[in-house]
Amino acid sequence: MTTSISRPALSRRPAVARTGKGGRARAWATRAPLLPALVFLIAVTQLPFVATLVISLFDWNSLSPDKRHFTGLSNYASVVTDPALRDSVITTVVLTVAVVLVTVVLGLLFALLLDRTFFGRGMVRTLLITPFLIVPISAALLWKHALYNPEYGLLNGALTWVGDLFGIESMSQPDWISGMPLLAVEAALVWQWTPFMMLILLAGLQSRPAEMMEAARLDGASSWQTFRYLTLPHLRRYLELGVLLGSVYIVQNFDAVFTITSGGLGTANLPYTIYETFYRAHEYGLASAAGVVVVIGTMIIATFALRVVSSLFREEANRA
Template structure:
């Protein structure tokens, strides 16, 4: 019996371990927290170096007069670059066009995405295939998607849109069908259609996840109590979808403010379709004005934040109105 008790008696190594644990638990709270977070410091330093330092560099250059065509005239210029951005009529139009394009595409893609999500959330034969096909536009390379819309759909000579109009005119027995050139007469609409086609699947996926997370027993109870489809949607589904709609609007605003591929491929910034990212490209690579381009880049970041917050505010007001 004595031998057994001696076998389970804590030895010197175990005693030292317990003593170290007790001493560690008695350290100040701040020191204990730092010891836990210390392994995360390399990741934090890496994130700062590769995400924040480039923006800080851009911010510094935005306060400089720096044009590669005049290397000897480089120097600090204060807020003059930002004054040029706000005072230049073309750049002001660029900001307005960016807001119009972003708002149009976000609202339209969210409405269409919600409609498609409601449809594919129901059970029917081939639902999986339909869902996969609806997601495909978002998986297409943005440049390829823009070229597809420019040549296969919107081309005034052989595009699908004008071909469909011609076929309808012939069926109706009418002569001289209209052949609109949408990218020339309504470039904002043409660009918006291509972006809505690409971003609607993204919104559909987010909103479909929200629809599938609804408690089924609550919806069944509402149906038993006599709630119609519209009543259930307005007072139960829509409030439940609030966070998903906000998420879709936030991500859509952030990414669409930075849209470059569609502008470059469809209109090359012509006909008043230059948005902020394309203006940065033209100022940096064509005008070689690094200071002004950096100021525009900072404006893009600020504009992204403002438009995202505006989108969230609009969505919040819509939900408040629907709850009344």
């Protein structure tokens, strides 16, 4: 009896082993087409970052290449103590917080508008999305020349029209960029990134359970009560995602600052200061250290964003 049981058991072991090897082979066959893309991704992202990390440990000025030497973490200490870099960090924080908060509020208002049914909603949605589709450098040029120009810009043209309408002959024609430089950059970024927030929040609004909203309506809840106690809690994850992704993009923004103000008048954020340090001052080590700081900060924000996205996917899967 013992022999008759053990023989089939022994005969099954090679089959299991063969199945395991076949499964691994099929898994590698499935992953093989992705290997070139993975190698390319590592070559264009990770290797340059490693090179930047190594350069950040050296005192390296391209105008004096023979004087290059290893300095350890001194460049990172300079990033913290250098007044220009410290001011650029503060400017980056102020710019990011202001733009993200305003875009979230405006995006929520537009999302609530598009969540309703009305004639021409498709056209309105297309027009509201358009600023996000424009190339960032083109959007910055549009604001600098078409709106902010003190001689032929639309803003001063509107002020002149209002002055003529009310009989005010000496209507002031402000220079928007020199008069309010940081606000000018923030307005251009708000115009461009509000559609991004709107799309995220609109997706959240359209994912609300219809039964819950219908029950609230039948119970006599007002529009404000429905928004406060049902819609807003449901949008919490989407608001977090919008804030985190918006922060990742705005922290790295270079186009608007470079195009509108060229980093002057206190608008130089950290990416622009890195550009100045690298290409103007030729301080490769210091610029690399500042770049590593930006990348680490962005990765921290992106980690929180990925967690929010994962939680959204889990909630949708559980709901389904």
